[in-house]
Amino acid sequence: MSTTTPVAGVAHAVDARALGACAASAMAPGRITSVWVINKSGGLIYHRAFDAVDGRGETHAMRLDANATLRLASVWHSMHAIARKVSPTRGCVGIESVECDTFDLYCFQAETGTKIVMTTTKGTVDARGTLRRAHQAFYAYALQNPFYEMEMPVRCELFDAEIANVVRSVNERT
Amino acid sequence: MRRGSGSGTTTRTTLGKGKSEVASSAFALVFSELVQYHRARVRDVGELERALDEAGEMVGRRAFEAQAFRERGSGKRDHRLLPLLQFTQSVVWKNVFGRAADSLEVYDDDEYLLSDKDLLVNRFVSVPKDLGDLNCGSFAAGVVRGILCSAGFPAKVTAYSSEAGPGDESGRTTNILMKFEKEVIERERRLDGK
Numbered sequence: 001m002s003t004t005t006p007v008a009g010v011a012h013a014v015d016a017r018a019l020g021a022c023a024a025s026a027m028a029p030g031r032i033t034s035v036w037v038i039n040k041s042g043g044l045i046y047h048r049a050f051d052a053v054d055g056r057g058e059t060h061a062m063r064l065d066a067n068a069t070l071r072l073a074s075v076w077h078s079m080h081a082i083a084r085k086v087s088p089t090r091g092c093v094g095i096e097s098v099e100c101d102t103f104d105l106y107c108f109q110a111e112t113g114t115k116i117v118m119t120t121t122k123g124t125v126d127a128r129g130t131l132r133r134a135h136q137a138f139y140a141y142a143l144q145n146p147f148y149e150m151e152m153p154v155r156c157e158l159f160d161a162e163i164a165n166v167v168r169s170v171n172e173r174t
Numbered sequence: 175m176r177r178g179s180g181s182g183t184t185t186r187t188t189l190g191k192g193k194s195e196v197a198s199s200a201f202a203l204v205f206s207e208l209v210q211y212h213r214a215r216v217r218d219v220g221e222l223e224r225a226l227d228e229a230g231e232m233v234g235r236r237a238f239e240a241q242a243f244r245e246r247g248s249g250k251r252d253h254r255l256l257p258l259l260q261f262t263q264s265v266v267w268k269n270v271f272g273r274a275a276d277s278l279e280v281y282d283d284d285e286y287l288l289s290d291k292d293l294l295v296n297r298f299v300s301v302p303k304d305l306g307d308l309n310c311g312s313f314a315a316g317v318v319r320g321i322l323c324s325a326g327f328p329a330k331v332t333a334y335s336s337e338a339g340p341g342d343e344s345g346r347t348t349n350i351l352m353k354f355e356k357e358v359i360e361r362e363r364r365l366d367g368k
Contacts, residue, residue: 139199140199140202140298141298141300143203144199144202144203144206144298145206145298145299145300146205146206146207146208146209146210146213146299146310147209147299147300147301147302147305148300155300155302156300157300158298158299158300159300
């Protein structure tokens with residue numbers, strides 16, 4: 001994955017010319033617009049939206065009220081579960097990413113059933129690494145915090161700060 | 175088990191080096207359970223801090239005993255205040271919390287301040303608003319109290335947090351304030367020959 005042969009590089013350049021601006025913008029770094037944590041029964045326990053400025057200076061922001069986020073989280077939880085059930089092959093872990101015209105969604109489900117979901121603007125993102133770091137933050141600052149109740153909404157300032165750090169490290173890439 | 179053989183080897187063999195490394199998450203989870211256990215059994219923040227302090231004292235007494243034997247071989251201990259505090263700051267702290275404490279300062283002769291910028295018991299803890307100024311560092315204060323008391327330096331030990339100053343990104347600092355009893359300070363003066 002990390003090494004590109006010259007031949008592949010040429011092929012890519014041709015592709016990019018053919019697809020024009022669309023492909024060019026897809027090469028720009030993606031920005032995280034929101035982070036969600038969904039517990040094992042489909043309840044939303046953490047949600048935070050971020051204003052993301054893309055390469056062209058446009059601001060992307062997610063505007064959802066609290067009820068909408070709860071509803072969407074539980075819908076996503078069900079979709080994820082259905083995808084696992086209907087998968088024709090064994091060992092399916094559910095939906096890991098959804099690519100849309102205007103944004104991408106990435107999901108990571110831990111062994112415990114807790115899901116970390118993030119949405120990004122179109123572009124390249126190390127989704128696996130970022131979700132992993134977010135999950136580590138959840139483990140460290142929520143689960144190891146004596147005042148956090150399992151499966152309940154996360155209200156820990158250290159977790160907030162760490163998530164902000166993770167998002168900043170992605171959103172401030174050039 | 176050679177221990178039970180009755181040949182008296184237990185007192186002659188040196189104490190093993192002990193395992194000095196434990197996963198920080200394992201420690202954090204056990205500590206988290208300790209806090210939750212006590213929280214369900216107390217009425218207010220003060221009581222919770224006292225409970226943590228007492229738990230820490232037991233740890234301090236034992237850790238000090240073990241470390242004194244490991245470091246000095248014969249179990250020789252400091253009878254002067256400053257070496258004892260330095261021993262606490264470096265050796266004991268490193269063995270109990272995984273890193274040496276950042277600084278040790280003196281205030282007004284009988285008050286000493288030990289501070290740690292990233293104390294293990296506070297690293298993962300976010301205190302909710304309804305618990306006000308609860309500081310889980312009370313556990314560390316208890317550890318220090320246990321050490322000082324068992325070494326013969328009775329003191330009142332309290333823990334408080336302070337926010338890092340501007341430009342310092344280390345986060346919250348946990349401070350352990352030790353106020354020694356009069357007799358300790360007088361003894362120190364006597365030993366100084368003043």
